[in-house]
Amino acid sequence: MFGRKKKKADDWVELKDQPVPEGSHLLEVDDLKMFFHTEDGVVKAVNGVSYTLDRGETLGVVGESGSGKSVTSMTIMGLIDMPPGKIEGGDVRYRGKSLLKMSEEQMEHVRGNDIAMIFQDPMTSLNPVYTIGRQLSEGMRLHMGYTKEQALQRSIELLKMVGIPNAEQRVKDYPHEFSGGMRQRVMIAMALACNPDILIADEPTTALDVTIQAQIIELMQEMQKKNGNAIIMITHDLGVVADVADKIMVMYAGSPVEFGTADEIFYESMHPYTWGLTRSIPDPVFDEKHALTPIKGNPPSLVNLPAGCPFSPRCPYATDLCRTKVPERFTTETGHYSRCHYAHDPEFVRKNAPQTSHTKTKSSKSPEVAKGGEA
Numbered sequence: 292m293f294g295r296k297k298k299k300a301d302d303w304v305e306l307k308d309q310p311v312p313e314g315s316h317l318l319e320v321d322d323l324k325m326f327f328h329t330e331d332g333v334v335k336a337v338n339g340v341s342y343t344l345d346r347g348e349t350l351g352v353v354g355e356s357g358s359g360k361s362v363t364s365m366t367i368m369g370l371i372d373m374p375p376g377k378i379e380g381g382d383v384r385y386r387g388k389s390l391l392k393m394s395e396e397q398m399e400h401v402r403g404n405d406i407a408m409i410f411q412d413p414m415t416s417l418n419p420v421y422t423i424g425r426q427l428s429e430g431m432r433l434h435m436g437y438t439k440e441q442a443l444q445r446s447i448e449l450l451k452m453v454g455i456p457n458a459e460q461r462v463k464d465y466p467h468e469f470s471g472g473m474r475q476r477v478m479i480a481m482a483l484a485c486n487p488d489i490l491i492a493d494e495p496t497t498a499l500d501v502t503i504q505a506q507i508i509e510l511m512q513e514m515q516k517k518n519g520n521a522i523i524m525i526t527h528d529l530g531v532v533a534d535v536a537d538k539i540m541v542m543y544a545g546s547p548v549e550f551g552t553a554d555e556i557f558y559e560s561m562h563p564y565t566w567g568l569t570r571s572i573p574d575p576v577f578d579e580k581h582a583l584t585p586i587k588g589n590p591p592s593l594v595n596l597p598a599g600c601p602f603s604p605r606c607p608y609a610t611d612l613c614r615t616k617v618p619e620r621f622t623t624e625t626g627h628y629s630r631c632h633y634a635h636d637p638e639f640v641r642k643n644a645p646q647t648s649h650t651k652t653k654s655s656k657s658p659e660v661a662k663g664g665e666a
């Protein structure tokens with residue numbers, strides 16, 4: 292795979308340079324469903340995911356382990372093996388073009404040029420037998436037509452940019468010679484090498500200490516300021532995206548249960564699962580007065596989802612309706628949506644949402660119920 296220069300298809304259109312069609316968004320994920328068909332049954336890993344993203348924006352994707360955060364992004368990137376995976380419905384449009392309809396060759400180009408992903412495990416994403424410099428250069432030679440020397444120089448620049456000291460020397464090292472934090476930085480450098488339109492960072496900071504976490508997030512934000520790219524930041528910790536995300540999608544058992552602007556998620560949340568996540572992060576306003584309360588119980592199996600609302604076995608407000616009927620999506624006019632039977636009831640929300648959710652005065656919205664996907 293290394294050192295090979297691939298010719299682009301003659302009819303290839305450089306997507307990154309195409310305008311976003313009027314009325315569309317940079318990225319539109321529209322009721323996306325991708326299930327794994329396994330011997331043990333059908334794993335509903337991506338079950339009706341919808342969101343939009345524009346240039347310069349940061350989307351936080353939040354949820355517990357196994358909620359489908361990584362698999363959703365890998366489906367968008369065309370990185371899921373089909374089979375066992377199968378697209379069961381929906382679409383993903385990038386600059387108005389469906390990524391699901393693209394050939395593997397086109398998707399390879401999109402992955403190198405337009406949408407880049409920093410994977411969850413930096414060690415398995417770097418090839419142990421090639422130097423850092425060679426791995427960084429590969430994409431630039433393949434997609435940007437750089438010569439070996441140009442790619443090497445740019446690799447050194449990128450390593451410096453992500454704060455690797457002595458980059459001229461370190462570019463010749465192998466992944467095992469780098470610490471975990473440094474490998475994360477290399478992954479970021481690699482993802483940024485081709486100046487992508489969308490950068491997907493999958494738990495980029497989990498294994499790192501807090502100081503390095505903060506530096507990595509700052510670095511991605513600096514890049515975004517400079518390049519205007521969009522970022523999708525995946526994390527199990529709502530607190531991590533509190534200050535950086537413009538929009539947040541909260542996932543539970545393969546489905547988004549709530550989506551909105553960061554302010555809507557933090558101050559006007561309409562879903563009990565989001566309230567649980569909010570209560571389990573240190574609260575900047577009420578920190579001293581409120582003990583952290585983790586959400587009780589475990590997420591369900593994605594093969595055997597509970598009847599009705601998937602959160603009902605753990606939800607303190609569950610009713611018979613919740614245990615029998617899948618909630619539809621309740622969407623406000625700003626696009627903020629929640630999949631809870633009681634999201635439309637301001638009294639329910641006011642009474643039960645964490646106190647921080649009331650620190651802002653509600654705007655005069657006139658919510659309407661939009662049809663959601665089923666589970």
Ligand SMILES: Nc1ncnc2c1ncn2[C@@H]1O[C@H](COP(=O)(O)OP(=O)(O)OP(=O)(O)O)[C@@H](O)[C@H]1O
Pocket residue numbers: 327329334336354355356357358359360361362363375411527593
């Ligand atoms: N190849 C596969 N075959 C069957 N099931 C799979 C496969 N890959 C992932 N899954 C399942 O899909 C579900 C979603 O996984 P995913 O990795 O997206 O979770 P996640 O939200 O990223 O969790 P984490 O926070 O632990 O990274 C899980 O139940 C997982 O076991």
Ligand code: SF4
Pocket residue numbers: 562563564600601602603604606607608609610613618630631632633
């Ligand atoms: S639909 Fe019912 S069980 Fe589900 S989150 Fe809302 S109140 Fe809880």
Ligand SMILES: [Mg+2]
Pocket residue numbers: 360361362411493
């Ligand atoms: Mg993951």
